[in-house]
Amino acid sequence: MTGLRWGEISFLARLAGKNLTRYRRRTAITTGAVALGVGIFIAMTSLLQGIRSESERNLARYVTGSAAIASRGYWDDRSRRSLDRLVGNTSALLEKLEKNAIAAAPRVSFRGELIVHYDPYPEEGSLFLDFCGIDPRKDPAVFHLDRTIRDGRFLRAGEPEILLGSWLADQLGAKPGFPVTVITRTRQGFHQLLDLEVAGIFDTPHPGLNRSTVYLPLDQVQEDLELGEAVTMIHIALDEALPGRGDPTQAAQLAGEHSPGEPLEVLTFHEMTREFSRAFDMQDSMLNAILLLLGLIAAVGITNTMVMAVLEREEEIAMMQALGMNHRELRLLFALEGSTIGAIGGLVGLVIGAGLSWYLVTWGIDYTPLLEDLKSDYPFSGVLQGVWSVPALAGTPLGAICLATTVALLPLGRMFSLPITDLLRGT
Amino acid sequence: MTPAMIEITDLHKSYHNGATPVQALRGITLSIRPSDFLALAGPSGSGKTTLLNIIGCIDQADRGELTLAGIPIPSRNARPESRRQAREITRQQVAVRRKKIGFIFQNFNLIPVLTAQENVAIALTLLNLSPEEVFHRSREILGEVGLEGLENRRPGELSGGQQQRVAVARALVKNPLIVVADEPTANLDSETGASILNLMREIHQRRGTTFVFSTHDPRVMDRASRLCLLRDGTLQEEQERVLL
Ligand SMILES: Nc1ncnc2c1ncn2[C@@H]1O[C@H](COP(=O)(O)OP(=O)(O)O)[C@@H](O)[C@H]1O
Ligand SMILES: [Mg+2]
Numbered sequence: 270m271t272g273l274r275w276g277e278i279s280f281l282a283r284l285a286g287k288n289l290t291r292y293r294r295r296t297a298i299t300t301g302a303v304a305l306g307v308g309i310f311i312a313m314t315s316l317l318q319g320i321r322s323e324s325e326r327n328l329a330r331y332v333t334g335s336a337a338i339a340s341r342g343y344w345d346d347r348s349r350r351s352l353d354r355l356v357g358n359t360s361a362l363l364e365k366l367e368k369n370a371i372a373a374a375p376r377v378s379f380r381g382e383l384i385v386h387y388d389p390y391p392e393e394g395s396l397f398l399d400f401c402g403i404d405p406r407k408d409p410a411v412f413h414l415d416r417t418i419r420d421g422r423f424l425r426a427g428e429p430e431i432l433l434g435s436w437l438a439d440q441l442g443a444k445p446g447f448p449v450t451v452i453t454r455t456r457q458g459f460h461q462l463l464d465l466e467v468a469g470i471f472d473t474p475h476p477g478l479n480r481s482t483v484y485l486p487l488d489q490v491q492e493d494l495e496l497g498e499a500v501t502m503i504h505i506a507l508d509e510a511l512p513g514r515g516d517p518t519q520a521a522q523l524a525g526e527h528s529p530g531e532p533l534e535v536l537t538f539h540e541m542t543r544e545f546s547r548a549f550d551m552q553d554s555m556l557n558a559i560l561l562l563l564g565l566i567a568a569v570g571i572t573n574t575m576v577m578a579v580l581e582r583e584e585e586i587a588m589m590q591a592l593g594m595n596h597r598e599l600r601l602l603f604a605l606e607g608s609t610i611g612a613i614g615g616l617v618g619l620v621i622g623a624g625l626s627w628y629l630v631t632w633g634i635d636y637t638p639l640l641e642d643l644k645s646d647y648p649f650s651g652v653l654q655g656v657w658s659v660p661a662l663a664g665t666p667l668g669a670i671c672l673a674t675t676v677a678l679l680p681l682g683r684m685f686s687l688p689i690t691d692l693l694r695g696t
Numbered sequence: 697m698t699p700a701m702i703e704i705t706d707l708h709k710s711y712h713n714g715a716t717p718v719q720a721l722r723g724i725t726l727s728i729r730p731s732d733f734l735a736l737a738g739p740s741g742s743g744k745t746t747l748l749n750i751i752g753c754i755d756q757a758d759r760g761e762l763t764l765a766g767i768p769i770p771s772r773n774a775r776p777e778s779r780r781q782a783r784e785i786t787r788q789q790v791a792v793r794r795k796k797i798g799f800i801f802q803n804f805n806l807i808p809v810l811t812a813q814e815n816v817a818i819a820l821t822l823l824n825l826s827p828e829e830v831f832h833r834s835r836e837i838l839g840e841v842g843l844e845g846l847e848n849r850r851p852g853e854l855s856g857g858q859q860q861r862v863a864v865a866r867a868l869v870k871n872p873l874i875v876v877a878d879e880p881t882a883n884l885d886s887e888t889g890a891s892i893l894n895l896m897r898e899i900h901q902r903r904g905t906t907f908v909f910s911t912h913d914p915r916v917m918d919r920a921s922r923l924c925l926l927r928d929g930t931l932q933e934e935q936e937r938v939l940l
Contacts, residue, residue, distance in 0.1 A: 276825070280817070280818070284809070284818075288809055291808070291809055585805065588799075590790075591793060591799045592799065592818065592822065593790055593797075593822050594822060595790045598822070689755070690754055694745075
């Protein structure tokens with residue numbers, strides 16, 4: 270038994286190509302369906318990956334940093350915003366981190382009520398919000414908040430002032446210089462009333478922050494809440510190309526050495542963003558479901574085409590068998606027809622997908638007008654920006670080829686079970 | 697006595713797909729010599745196609761013996777003991793068809809998207825030949841069947857007679873031991889049919905290829921060197937004459 274030779278394979282390849290020209294319309298429709306499926310999938314991957322990476326970037330830039338040091342147990346219990354589990358003796362720890370060239374930003378997160386009054390505000394108002402004390406000098410080493418000031422200015426240490434998010438400020442009608450009152454509790458649980466002034470209005474690409482987080486100078490917060498020099502977390506910036514890639518071991522070591530009586534832990538980026546990741550993993554599985562659906566549609570289309578091709582060519586297939594062509598050669602012929610459909614469809618789909626990706630990368634989809642009503646808590650802005658997803662660009666067309674090739678072989682099995690003589694008699 | 701090219705002994709075949717089984721062949725014994733230009737005649741349903749299919753190795757007899765140029769072709773009663781053996785038999789049948797048998801069909805059965813030359817070449821590409829040899833041999837044979845200059849036409853651009861000439865070329869191009877033709881002229885007008893038959897006879901005489909074909913056209917029967925008459929799956933009568 271000899272294997273297939275090149276001359277024969279190239280003959281079959283030519284025959285396969287010519288066979289596809291028999292029913293141009295049908296071939297075109299099937300190829301078009303494959304192309305559309307491939308193109309849509311590439312574009313969707315581009316968009317979802319773009320959203321994911323923008324979200325991760327925004328979380329790192331405005332909420333988590335590369336990693337953070339917290340008192341053990343604080344993170345798991347953070348929804349209570351209690352001030353029981355704090356990082357104490359921070360100046361010594363910050364000094365150690367600084368000595369080891371690790372950029373660090375201490376922050377205090379707490380809950381409170383923001384109250385504004387008629388004149389200068391257009392209406393009376395009171396809102397429960399997230400408050401965050403930040404060190405105006407150290408914070409910019411880890412976070413980008415200072416770069417997002419839309420009106421007014423960034424915070425100054427020692428000043429009784431506040432930064433409001435753009436959406437919140439617009440809702441309240443707040444402007445720099447306006448007074449606000451904040452009611453919260455001290456570490457011991459006593460009510461505390463703070464009279465502050467709006468220093469500036471920030472506008473980050475993280476809509477949740479713009480809506481419900483308010484920043485104040487750390488030293489003011491520590492004094493008013495009677496925290497001493499304690500903070501809820503120290504966020505650090507590591508040398509990393511993408512969020513979560515940096516190595517936090519040195520920071521962990523330093524945190525471990527820090528006053529051994531106090532149990533500190535280092536929270537990695539991934540630990541702090543687990544919930545978002547879960548949401549995105551769900552999107553990934555949705556994407557996979559869509560892939561499956563698109564694959565199924567393409568498979569049905571190709572199967573249909575190939576079933577018709579086999580049925581219409583029953584007698585011809587029988588003739589080729591009578592000439593001595595074996596099942597392997599006929600399978601190769603149909604596999605080549607299927608894979609050609611897959612390859613052309615995949616290639617056109619690649620072009621469509623690349624075009625859509627290009628649009629998404631360059632322009633994105635602006636849905637800002639919808640955003641404020643949607644109350645999205647996702648950390649990405651109103652412009653959905655795509656990325657170039659090389660795995661999707663390369664993998665999807667290949668997947669289409671494999672699928673088309675496999676599916677093309679299905680109707681042959683039935684044909685091979687019928688006697689050649691019956692097929693030849695078929696007229 | 698020239699040695700037999702095909703030795704057929706007590707061949708039986710019945711079909712079971714209806715309510716009552718149809719006995720298509722009921723004990724055919726026939727010895728075909730290399731020099732034969734043999735016509736199978738007989739009314740419709742007499743078993744001509746069935747016999748040709750068995751000789752051409754695209755069908756299997758239920759019982760009886762068939763030897764093709766010394767190669768025994770098993771019938772169904774020689775039940776294969778295993779699937780592996782059954783596959784081996786199929787493989788052998790395919791190999792015999794590929795190398796030793798040329799088919800000519802009633803309705804030409806050319807591939808519409810291929811040119812005349814490519815339709816002929818398809819039989820050769822299965823034979824491990826170089827592309828150059830495939831090309832030259834298929835051109836040469838097309839010249840021999842009188843289609844010089846029409847090599848690049850597709851079947852749709854050829855007349856019925858020309859299409860059957862392409863089919864004759866396709867059957868002959870691999871120099872088969874035997875050419876099996878089931879009613880090769882039935883789809884042609886009598887004049888064209890006669891010319892196809894003349895072509896087959898010419899080639900038979902020039903190359904010494906053995907031909908077995910079926911027909912129910914008396915004028916075609918007249919041109920055979922040997923005429924076997926089938927009726928209800930049995931061999932009724934044999935005539936021999938010298939080809940003029
Ligand atoms: N696939 C089949 N299934 C059932 N009966 C068949 C089949 N093929 C042939 N027959 C029957 O076998 C007999 C011989 O048929 P066939 O060999 O085609 O005769 P011929 O070619 O001389 O017309 C006929 O009665 C025909 O109806
Ligand atoms: Mg017949």
